Amino acid sequence: MTSLTVATWNINSVRLRLESVLRFLSEAAPDVLCLQEIKTEDANFPGAAFTQAGYPYQAVKGMKAYNGVAILSRLPLTRTHTLEVCARQDSRHIAAEVAGFELHNLYVPAGGDIPDPEQNEKFAHKLRFLDEVTDWFARNRSADHPMMLVGDLNIAPLEQDVWSHKKLLDVVSHTPIEVARMAAWQNGLSWVDAVRHFVPADQKLYSWWSYRAKDWDLADKGRRLDHIWVTPPLKDRLHGADILRPWRGIEKASDHVPVLVRLTVPA
DNA sequence: ATGGTTGGGGTCCAA
Numbered sequence: 001m002t003s004l005t006v007a008t009w010n011i012n013s014v015r016l017r018l019e020s021v022l023r024f025l026s027e028a029a030p031d032v033l034c035l036q037e038i039k040t041e042d043a044n045f046p047g048a049a050f051t052q053a054g055y056p057y058q059a060v061k062g063m064k065a066y067n068g069v070a071i072l073s074r075l076p077l078t079r080t081h082t083l084e085v086c087a088r089q090d091s092r093h094i095a096a097e098v099a100g101f102e103l104h105n106l107y108v109p110a111g112g113d114i115p116d117p118e119q120n121e122k123f124a125h126k127l128r129f130l131d132e133v134t135d136w137f138a139r140n141r142s143a144d145h146p147m148m149l150v151g152d153l154n155i156a157p158l159e160q161d162v163w164s165h166k167k168l169l170d171v172v173s174h175t176p177i178e179v180a181r182m183a184a185w186q187n188g189l190s191w192v193d194a195v196r197h198f199v200p201a202d203q204k205l206y207s208w209w210s211y212r213a214k215d216w217d218l219a220d221k222g223r224r225l226d227h228i229w230v231t232p233p234l235k236d237r238l239h240g241a242d243i244l245r246p247w248r249g250i251e252k253a254s255d256h257v258p259v260l261v262r263l264t265v266p267a
Numbered sequence: 268a269t270g271g272t273t274g275g276g277g278t279c280c281a282a
Binding site: 012013016037039040064065066067110112113122154210211212213214254255 | 271272273274275280282
């Protein structure tokens with residue numbers, strides 16, 4: 001058995017932050033990196049730079065200006081596919097087989113500001129998106145299938161996944177309605193929250209801090225929006241997880257930081 | 268209670 005590291009990072013423009021991604025690959029040395037919000041068409045994805053950095057296996061689903069996801073890997077990626085959730089071609093999902101399991105990389109819609117699907121079409125879309133992916137996994141996969149699901153899910157489900165549970169109950173990303181949707185999705189295939197597997201639920205954990213704070217680090221009003229889940233066959237192979245807060249403090253930082261897990265895989 | 272910042276594309280939308 002050997003160890004595999006899989007990381008996920010909402011990069012908020014892969015072209016603007018290319019040098020940061022390359023430094024992350026060099027310093028954290030993940031075997032696989034899943035990116036969200038690459039904000040570029042496939043033709044402009046800086047794939048050659050990643051190949052040169054030792055990540056020749058790549059799966060990219062981009063679009064102009066918005067969204068976009070990609071998987072970079074040291075190991076071969078096979079059976080790559082994408083889902084068009086809510087019949088929109090908005091590049092929010094890509095999946096591939098790697099190291100003997102199926103890896104899904106997702107960027108869930110943020111959902112706008114008003115936490116009411118009647119008044120806010122973006123929030124309605126977010127809820128439909130969650131229902132549709134839940135249904136897709138229920139129909140097409142089972143809990144005994146070795147899978148990992150990563151990405152910016154734009155929901156902070158636990159009380160200690162936000163800086164103030166009380167103050168954020170009406171804030172999109174932590175409302176009971178979307179937290180319930182996420183629980184249904186997670187319970188459907190008995191997905192295990194791989195980060196909380198190592199960190200007790202009463203301990204604060206954030207992966208995102210707003211750009212709008214005067215001092216993000218001092219105020220520390222974060223939320224855990226970025227997640228890594230595994231199905232039961234991978235659960236006992238997990239041996240570590242990290243949320244890399246220091247990446248929020250670099251020059252021209254993304255508002256999200258990398259999240260990673262380590263697991264053993266057959267040699 | 269309000270407005271605060273960022274990215275991409277093109278003089279505004281999404282987060």
